[in-house]
Amino acid sequence: MKLRLYATLALLFLHAPLLVLIVFSFNSGKFTAWEGFSLRWYAAAARDSQLIDGLWNSLLIAFASAALATLTGTLAAYGMWRKAAPVLSAGLYVSLITPEIVTGVSLLALFQWSFRFLHLQLGMHTVIAAHVAFSIAYVSIVVSARLRGYDRSQEEAAMDLGATEWRAFFRVTVPYLAPAIAAAALLALAVSFDDYVITSLVAGVDSETLPMVIYSMARKGVSPVVNAVSSCVVVIFGALVLVSERLQRR
Amino acid sequence: MRQWFLLPARLWTGLFFAIPLCIVLAYSFLTRGDYGGVELPWTTESYLRLADPVYLGILWRSVWVAAVSSLLCTLLGFPLALFIAKSGKRKVFYLQLVLLPFWTSFLIRTYAWIFLLRDTGLINTVLQALHLISKPLPLLYNDGAVLAGLVYNFLPFFVLPVFASLEKMDPALLEAAADLGATGWRALWRVTVPVSMPGIVAGTVLVFIPCLGSYLVPDLLGGGKTVMLGNLVQNQFTSARDWPFGAAASFALLGVCALLAALLLRNRQIRSVL
Numbered sequence: 001m002k003l004r005l006y007a008t009l010a011l012l013f014l015h016a017p018l019l020v021l022i023v024f025s026f027n028s029g030k031f032t033a034w035e036g037f038s039l040r041w042y043a044a045a046a047r048d049s050q051l052i053d054g055l056w057n058s059l060l061i062a063f064a065s066a067a068l069a070t071l072t073g074t075l076a077a078y079g080m081w082r083k084a085a086p087v088l089s090a091g092l093y094v095s096l097i098t099p100e101i102v103t104g105v106s107l108l109a110l111f112q113w114s115f116r117f118l119h120l121q122l123g124m125h126t127v128i129a130a131h132v133a134f135s136i137a138y139v140s141i142v143v144s145a146r147l148r149g150y151d152r153s154q155e156e157a158a159m160d161l162g163a164t165e166w167r168a169f170f171r172v173t174v175p176y177l178a179p180a181i182a183a184a185a186l187l188a189l190a191v192s193f194d195d196y197v198i199t200s201l202v203a204g205v206d207s208e209t210l211p212m213v214i215y216s217m218a219r220k221g222v223s224p225v226v227n228a229v230s231s232c233v234v235v236i237f238g239a240l241v242l243v244s245e246r247l248q249r250r
Numbered sequence: 251m252r253q254w255f256l257l258p259a260r261l262w263t264g265l266f267f268a269i270p271l272c273i274v275l276a277y278s279f280l281t282r283g284d285y286g287g288v289e290l291p292w293t294t295e296s297y298l299r300l301a302d303p304v305y306l307g308i309l310w311r312s313v314w315v316a317a318v319s320s321l322l323c324t325l326l327g328f329p330l331a332l333f334i335a336k337s338g339k340r341k342v343f344y345l346q347l348v349l350l351p352f353w354t355s356f357l358i359r360t361y362a363w364i365f366l367l368r369d370t371g372l373i374n375t376v377l378q379a380l381h382l383i384s385k386p387l388p389l390l391y392n393d394g395a396v397l398a399g400l401v402y403n404f405l406p407f408f409v410l411p412v413f414a415s416l417e418k419m420d421p422a423l424l425e426a427a428a429d430l431g432a433t434g435w436r437a438l439w440r441v442t443v444p445v446s447m448p449g450i451v452a453g454t455v456l457v458f459i460p461c462l463g464s465y466l467v468p469d470l471l472g473g474g475k476t477v478m479l480g481n482l483v484q485n486q487f488t489s490a491r492d493w494p495f496g497a498a499a500s501f502a503l504l505g506v507c508a509l510l511a512a513l514l515l516r517n518r519q520i521r522s523v524l
Contacts, residue, residue, distance in 0.1 A: 007333035010326050011344075014351050014405060017362035020372055024365070032365075032375040072258040079255030088256060091263050097511045098271075099463025101480040102500045105487040106270035109497075113273060133266035136259055187353075194355045197465055201487075211357045218361045218470065227365065230358040241353040245346065 018234055025227035041228035051229060054213035058193055061124060061209060065131035066188035072132065073139025073188075074181055078173065080140070081147040092137040103134060104201035111202060122204035130202045131192040138191055139184040142248065146180035179247040186244040190237055271504075278497035288493050296498035305482070305499075312478040315393065315468075316461035319400040320408075320454045326401065327408035327453065332442070334409070335416035345413065352406040360470050363399050364390060367471075391473030399467040404460055408453035415449025416442070418522075448519040455514050459507045479503045 028038030045051055080089055095103070107130050111122060150173070158168040174181070196211040203212065210233070217226045278296055280288040299305065334344045351359060366372050367389040374386040389395060423445065427437040443450070465480030472478075477485075479499060486496025514520055 003329055003333050003336075006329045010330040010405075011347055013326065013402065014348065017366055017402065018351060018354065018359065021358075021362045021365055024372070032370055032372050033379075068262075072262055075255040076259030079252050079259075082252050082255070085256055088260055088263065091268060092259075093511075094508065095263065095267050097459055097507050098504055099460070099465070099480060099507060101463065101465040101483050102274075102504050103267070103270075105483055105496060105500060106274040107266065108487060109273045109277060109493070110266070110270040129266050133262055136263060140259070190353060194357065196357045201484075211355070214357060214361065215470075218357075218364060221368075226361065230355075230361060234354045234358055237354040238350055241350065242346075245349075 021227055022231040022234065025224065025231040027224065030224055041224040042232075045225050045228045045232075048225060050208075050213050051210070051225075054208055054210040057124070057207055058210040061127050061131060061199075061207070062189045062192040065128045065135060065192045066185050068128070068132045069135035069139050069188045069192075070181060070185040073136040073184060074143050074174075074177065076136065077140040077143035077147060078169065078177075081144060081150075092140060095134060096137050100195075100197040104130075104198040107133075107198065108201045122202060122207075124204075124207045126202045126204070127199055127207050127209070130198050131195065134195075134198065135188040135191055138187050142184040142187060143177060143180050145248070146177055150176060183244040183247040186240050186247070190240055190244075193233075194237070274497045274500055277493050278501050280494050282492050282494050296494040297502075299495060300498060300502055308477055308479060308482050309502075312462055312480075315396060315400070315478060316458045316464075319397055319404065319461045320457045322397065322401045323405050323408040323457045324450065324454060327405055328412060328450065330405075331409045331412035331416055331446075331449075334413055335419075345410075348406050348409050352403075356403060357466065359403055360399050360467055363395065363402065363471055367395050367398070390471065393472070395471040396468050399471045400461045400464060403467065404457045407456040407460070411452040411456065412446055412449040414522075415446040415452075419445045448517070448522070451517075452514060452520045455510050459510055463503050463507060 024032065024034075025041055026037050026039070027034055028040060029035030076085075076088065076092075079085060107126075111120075111126050115121065154176070155168045155172050158172045159165065163171065194211065196209075196215055199209050200212055200215070203209065210229075214226055214229060217223055277288050279292050279294065281291060281293055281295070283289040300309070330348070334341055334348070337344055364371070368374070369386040369388075369390070371389070373389060374383070377383045378386065419442070423441050424437055427441045432440065462478075463480050464478060465484055468478045468481055469484075480503070483496050483499050483503065486492045486499060490496075
């Protein structure tokens with residue numbers, strides 16, 4: 001019984017901060033004392049052009065990078081399942097344990113160095129390139145987990161019946177992997193939409209993302225508008241992740 | 251044929267992960283340029299500067315903060331993992347509860363602590379309303395706030411491997427301990443904890459690694475006072491514009507993280523709970 005109490009407290013510690021934040025986003029007052037229910041901060045957030053621009057940039061980056069990362073990561077997971085690729089899989093593991101700030105500054109160094117030869121600037125494309133790079137590992141982990149239960153003979157049957165290797169992959173393996181691919185895509189969307197540290201280093205003036213706007217607002221002090229935006233993001237994320245988990249367990 | 255499946259990932263990871271790291275490695279052995287860039291000659295001076303007492307202090311502080319965070323995660327996470335492992339059919343539900351906040355925005359989870367801890371934050375407001383304190387407690391912008399943020403963000407990294415090792419434990423072991431006269435606590439210390447040790451070690455290291463390299467939490471909750479390695483790297487690459495030194499600090503940080511992860515993966519028992 002003591003264990004149950006202790007575990008409840010630990011779960012409370014994990015959930016209370018966000019729940020409190022969501023509750024107070026509906027507070028009509030500007031301060032932390034409860035003054036009544038109101039949607040005024042949500043209305044204020046919807047009128048804030050900086051937030052709206054950030055949201056569009058974030059969505060565009062998240063969808064583009066998730067699409068590319070899902071494709072690349074799925075193909076890689078399949079290739080590594082067929083036969084071990086030690087260098088690539090080691091690289092993906094290292095990318096997972098590398099501190100974000102190190103990944104970020106190294107990408108910044110690459111871009112600044114290569115822009116001496118190319119007529120390019122930091123912008124949406126550099127952010128998307130960076131997001132794809134760190135999302136591939138997540139995608140390939142999720143897809144690899146599903147491949148572990150896959151029987152190669154299904155593909156071989158297709159090939160015996162005259163399908164080429166590519167055709168067998170797309171008509172037999174991909175449908176089998178579909179739930180994992182969908183889950184991986186949602187995960188890639190979430191990690192891209194969430195990222196602040198790497199994005200802030202490789203973004204240009206025209207590619208400020210929602211987390212960057214939230215960060216600069218949070219830096220200036222707590223504003224109820226940030227609470228409202230944060231609550232929306234948390235709820236949407238929570239839903240995305242729950243769907244992703246459902247799909248993975250199919 | 252298989253090569254074509256691997257090609258896109260190889261290209262992308264090579265171009266946007268491996269090559270950038272190589273560039274930073276090269277920078278770490280170059281000299282700082284007059285206008286902030288890098289210049290020849292090659293030198294190991296940036297690495298030697300890491301041994302300067304100021305930077306050793308930052309290194310020590312990062313290790314200390316990461317170690318205390320891991321310890322706090324153990325104290326909070328072990329009973330939680332034990333509870334989940336014992337909860338039968340509701341296991342999946344509880345595991346989801348642990349993981350759910352982890353996947354919701356890292357930035358927003360950290361911001362939530364500013365909301366709780368600042369002078370006009372929830373904790374101070376409630377304590378003042380109850381007349382327990384007359385002026386706000388300085389809760390934000392110190393080591394305590396950084397530790398709270400790190401433990402809060404990385405607790406799931408500890409709970410999952412411990413849960414995995416507890417789940418594999420044979421319940422007959424506890425019955426045997428009870429038959430031989432062990433009380434609940436004694437069985438916990440002499441049976442459950444040793445059996446789940448691979449999970450505890452894995453969890454501790456999995457919390458330690460991201461805490462050591464954390465940037466956002468000390469930046470937002472430490473208020474510039476708690477400078478850790480991650481903040482040092484960011485600072486050298488942006489405002490201080492000493493790229494070789496920032497690069498050397500990056501590699502020192504990455505080296506420690508990679509070494510710890512490699513040690514962890516070498517042990518077969520630990521690998522099985524990851």
